[in-house]
Amino acid sequence: MDCCGEEGAWKGDAKFEFKRVADGVHVAVAQPAYKVNCNTAIIEDDDGVMVVDTHSKPTAARVIVEHLRGMTTKPVRYVVNTHFHWDHWHGNEVYPAAYPGAEIVTNQITREAMVMKGFKRIGDHRRQMPADIATLEAGVAAARGDQRAKLERELALARAYLAEVNALKPALPTIAFEQTMKLYRRGREIHLLHLGRAHTAGDVFVYLPKEKVVITGDALIGWTPFMGDGYPEDWAGTLDRLAQLDFTHVIMGHGDVADRDWLKVFRGYVSDMVAAVREEAATGATLDEVKQRVTAKLAPVYEKPFSAYGDYRPWRAGLAANVERTFAMVS
Numbered sequence: 205m206d207c208c209g210e211e212g213a214w215k216g217d218a219k220f221e222f223k224r225v226a227d228g229v230h231v232a233v234a235q236p237a238y239k240v241n242c243n244t245a246i247i248e249d250d251d252g253v254m255v256v257d258t259h260s261k262p263t264a265a266r267v268i269v270e271h272l273r274g275m276t277t278k279p280v281r282y283v284v285n286t287h288f289h290w291d292h293w294h295g296n297e298v299y300p301a302a303y304p305g306a307e308i309v310t311n312q313i314t315r316e317a318m319v320m321k322g323f324k325r326i327g328d329h330r331r332q333m334p335a336d337i338a339t340l341e342a343g344v345a346a347a348r349g350d351q352r353a354k355l356e357r358e359l360a361l362a363r364a365y366l367a368e369v370n371a372l373k374p375a376l377p378t379i380a381f382e383q384t385m386k387l388y389r390r391g392r393e394i395h396l397l398h399l400g401r402a403h404t405a406g407d408v409f410v411y412l413p414k415e416k417v418v419i420t421g422d423a424l425i426g427w428t429p430f431m432g433d434g435y436p437e438d439w440a441g442t443l444d445r446l447a448q449l450d451f452t453h454v455i456m457g458h459g460d461v462a463d464r465d466w467l468k469v470f471r472g473y474v475s476d477m478v479a480a481v482r483e484e485a486a487t488g489a490t491l492d493e494v495k496q497r498v499t500a501k502l503a504p505v506y507e508k509p510f511s512a513y514g515d516y517r518p519w520r521a522g523l524a525a526n527v528e529r530t531f532a533m534v535s
């Protein structure tokens with residue numbers, strides 16, 4: 205185990221690759237972790253910084269703050285949350301603590317979802333983690349060699365995560381908008397947009413028209429989307445409205461920086477999956493049959509492009525969950 209200090213295991217888990225996307229626009233691309241972290245976009249202005257999304261835990265957000273302190277003396281003025289999922293806002297509390305006066309911004313739907321569902325899920329994590337830890341403890345006791353070392357590391361991370369989630373002081377957005385909010389800074393325009401339902405009911409997109417950069421949250425990611433709180437039938441339409449914007453670079457919720465070609469592939473997957481599920485459901489097939497047939501139908505086109513992070517987030521498992529959600533909605 206490579207940790208001993210209080211924060212050792214936590215810090216070791218939250219790793220980011222920092223990349224420049226445009227002048228003053230950077231992304232921290234999250235590396236695989238025990239508890240998944242989202243990417244953070246960093247937008248620098250003449251008098252301050254905006255960050256988009258704050259990961260699954262405060263220690264991860266602190267890695268970004270440390271990086272920012274090395275990058276600029278300007279304060280973070282705005283923190284944007286793209287949606288209510290835990291891995292995008294549980295680090296919120298770090299920013300107002302580090303930068304007094306920092307405002308946390310999202311739209312009304314997402315703020316309400318944080319209150320209605322987000323808080324409950326924090327409780328779920330607090331309740332579930334002890335069982336996960338017990339399973340890992342049993343695994344460590346039974347394992348040998350490399351496998352044991354791997355499980356020991358996971359166990360340390362799980363214990364650290366439980367301590368963190370127990371200590372969480374969730375910081376809700378302090379500013380909520382309806383459809384659109386635009387910031388006009390001296391050197392930059394920043395548009396916060398709600399384009400319709402996709403990954404959640406309240407997905408927020410951040411658009412920089414001059415720099416031709418868009419930040420999508422999880423409405424567009426580098427692996428198979430999670431649709432558990434999503435709207436598969438609305439998703440492609442929302443992405444079509446996204447496609448109408450003029451941009452060249454996409455900072456996604458997860459995965460590396462992408463371009464318009466990836467948007468096309470991803471949109472194709474969502475709409476082909478929904479169409480295939482509808483078609484199979486209409487024949488009266490069972491869920492298991494629909495899963496099998498839709499997988500067979502889509503694999504030749506989509507398995508490869510959606511397997512760039514295949515070990516971390518396997519396409520077939522993601523697809524099965526997507527089919528299940530869609531089947532429940534169309535049948």
Ligand SMILES: [Zn+2]
Nearest residue numbers: 287289403422
């Ligand atoms: Zn999400």
